[in-house]
Amino acid sequence: MQNLPAEYVERLRASLVAGTGRLSKLRYSDTKSADSIGWVRHGMPSLILGGRADELNRFFESDKFVVSSNPKFGFSLFGVSFVRMYGLMNRRTGPMKGLLSRKAEENFEKGLWAVAKANSKLAEAKRGVWDMEGSENHHLASKSCDLLVAQFLRKLPAYADQKCDDGSTLAEQYETRRAYFSKWFDERAKRGQFVEAGSPSYQGDSVSALFNLRDFAQDPVLRRKADMYLDLTYAVIAEETLRTTRGGPKSRVKVGHEYDGGFCDRGYDLLFNAPGRAFVPLGVGAQSTSNYYPPPAVVNLAKDTTGRGVYVFSKRWPGPVAQGGGKGAEDPDGPLWRTLDPERSVLRYGFATPSYVIGSAGLDPAWLDDASMGFRWQGVVFDSDPLARIGFEVKPANTKDWHGFNPFFSVQDRNILITQQWAPVPPNPRSALPAHLRVYFSPTLDEVQEEAGWIFVKAGGAFAAVKVVAGSYQWTPAWKRAERVGKDNKAFVTLDAESAPVILIANQAADYDHDFSAFKAAVTAQPIRYADGVLRFAAITFYGPSSPSQVDGRTVNLAPSRGYDSPFIRCDWNSGLIYIRKGNDTELLDFRDPDNPLKVVGAPITSAFPPGVGADQPIIFNKAAR
Known part of the structure; x- marks a missing residue:
């Protein structure tokens, strides 16, 4: 010590x-x-x-x-x-x-x-x-x-x-x-x-x-x-x-x-x-x-809460079970054993700013058996309060045997997240149907307003907007500001239509010159095209689990060449050579030689290292996006 x-x-x-x-x-x-x-x-x-x-x-x-x-x-x-x-x-x-x-x-x-x-x-x-x-x-x-x-x-x-x-x-x-x-x-x-x-x-x-x-x-x-x-x-x-x-x-x-x-x-x-x-x-x-x-x-990286910049992070982490490798009574070592597929992964994607972090998981719908599929969480957390957040979850018809398997299917482009209820049967029990997507709004948010079919939020130095694209929704209960989260003040928007998509947008207030009205006007002016189960909003085309989503006309790559990719952590998939950098501080982790793993603190900065500070741009409507 x-x-x-x-x-x-x-x-x-x-x-x-x-x-x-x-x-x-x-x-x-x-x-x-x-x-x-x-x-x-x-x-x-x-x-x-x-x-x-x-x-x-x-x-x-x-x-x-x-x-x-x-x-x-x-x-x-x-x-x-x-x-x-x-x-x-x-x-x-x-x-x-x-x-x-x-x-x-x-x-x-x-x-x-x-x-x-x-x-x-x-x-x-x-x-x-x-x-x-x-x-x-x-x-x-x-x-x-x-x-x-x-x-x-x-x-x-x-x-x-x-x-x-x-x-x-x-x-x-x-x-x-x-x-x-x-x-x-x-x-x-x-x-x-x-x-x-x-x-x-x-x-x-x-x-x-x-x-x-x-x-x-x-x-x-x-x-x-x-x-x-x-x-x-x-x-x-x-x-x-x-x-x-x-x-x-x-x-x-x-x-x-x-x-x-x-x-x-x-x-x-x-x-x-x-x-x-x-x-x-x-x-x-x-x-x-x-x-x-x-x-x-x-x-x-941990202690600098304001100087990390604005950045995308993505990671490929394990989850999908190998074909034929699921749990079963025939396994000689017991029914709880399963085999993960090392070549398939879940894409963990997020967008971080000093005022909020928004994130979601990218999934291949062909792989229903996933060891990480239970009770997923996605949404946005805010700097204003440790409990300030907007989160998605699914409410089943019956909670018996409900483990929240693959509750939703999503796509994200930086600060815009689109999702819909998925909850396929199996692996979920048929008794869970109908299952409805709902959106949680923390009572520690500063303001929640409804306008022009959108739900707008202020939270410290951030703005957010939520749109139920099809059908109506119900507040249960109505949102009310409170300093703490209690037993009876958790407010949800529950969708009436099972498969309706929902749009979540987050921005720093500074993106709109701290003008909440300007943010609301810019968001409500954006066209939303939804027909035959396909949603087009901003640069995103969202098909739900039926087809791969697209951003800027390109199919979202769920298996990028980098297993870790951010301004702070960089590693080519399956290489074992990991570069970590924050500012001028560096660390190199080398797992390539099984008998001689290397840890180098303060390694010389080369082009292999990430930049050490975020410089990405959010989507800002009515302004240059990139």
Whole structure:
């Protein structure tokens, strides 16, 4: 920790203190085994800070302490925390040796072995890196724990000669899983990082698992790859984040995160001091107990909330399932396994300014089976408030078995997004029909006005407009300004026609000289041509899922030659050579040689690097567009 910036160390300590808050609810005298995860998550920062050490060790030494498991995956999402505590504090390799008593440490080992013995299967470890069990967060949590537990225990006398229930040894498990994750990092760096892209909760689970690999893997090559991968992760988040609110398209957005502060990531705020907002210390298990800190190019990109310019970002990330690779009862390793297609991807597209970020996902309608298809989010977030946003979602006729699969189909040209309800059956249940697109308007927006068939919005230094192209719509309830998002003040426009397209436009107020009336007049003057299911607006021709959309008469390319393309991150698809730049700060990440990954901070600027600042132009009606 001594090499970390002093102001970051202060935030780390504040986060650790916040992480102990719920420990006050736990007492050894009346606790039960189900509380074990609470003792771990809140006891870990307490031990680091020197609090309640005797009582904590007493619990971890006792029969009440249990390493929990998941009947589907073995090591669960909770397993990441159990492994982290042992990795930090075990007396052999932990950087914080001595905080756990010898008996508590042995009890951890006993519990970790019990889960590994019953659930770690060598046949699964030998599968390809594009095979995935269940959702990505569970897969990475479970398999990273399998690797690290095998690493921790394989040379201990009590476990070295033991065999898992499938007959494999921990040494065999370790070598196979080490090779798996080494290749996993290479392939994902080349073809896109996360399936659960931008998810306010699920991607965070995956990142926590990768922190464990970065901090505890004994293989220096694997550790280096994990470190490089986290740099890329935070560079991607930074260029999509407006102050502390992540914009751009997302997968698996639910349980209220569509509306609340879930778009703000605790770890991001901790690392970068909640850029443009007031930092509020919260418990963050992985980041607050790690010596990881991003390089200057990423820090600069995250912290500069006003000087990044105006820019398009696009990324090809995984999702589509390989032909015949979907989940099925016939898989020998269980019905939750599926195989992703590494050559097909989801195009994550966005347009960012200092006042808003608007984004959507580009999909090939031929590929209905997509591991990232659940509860997608698209829309626009605004600088004016962390909760200020306009977002799209689909309301089904029946929520039973509804997982929001491929809810809408969209096309975007910079600051104009056109979408319509899709929600195909299958993969959605037939009971979901009819399903209607609806548009969410946050109560923290400044103004919402209806005029000439458009819904106009003011939010800080931005204007926006929404148009339901065909049919009518209903407000449920009517929009009303409020300082907070509450249970009863979420306003939606719900479309009457199932397949009507909707247009969303966003601009900085400065694009129209801060004249809201001029913006409204310019927008309403634009011709809208909609016939036979085809919408033509501005430079966009939108066919919905029936045919590829066009911009300026050219078919939208869902598989561009660059896997990452923005003023800050550039990488040719499947190359493994990633250039990151913000201003004059640079970083080069080279995953091309599996045995020698290279990270170069402060690499000389060449033409291979992106420009380091955005200079794109939005569409401004009644003005030169480009």
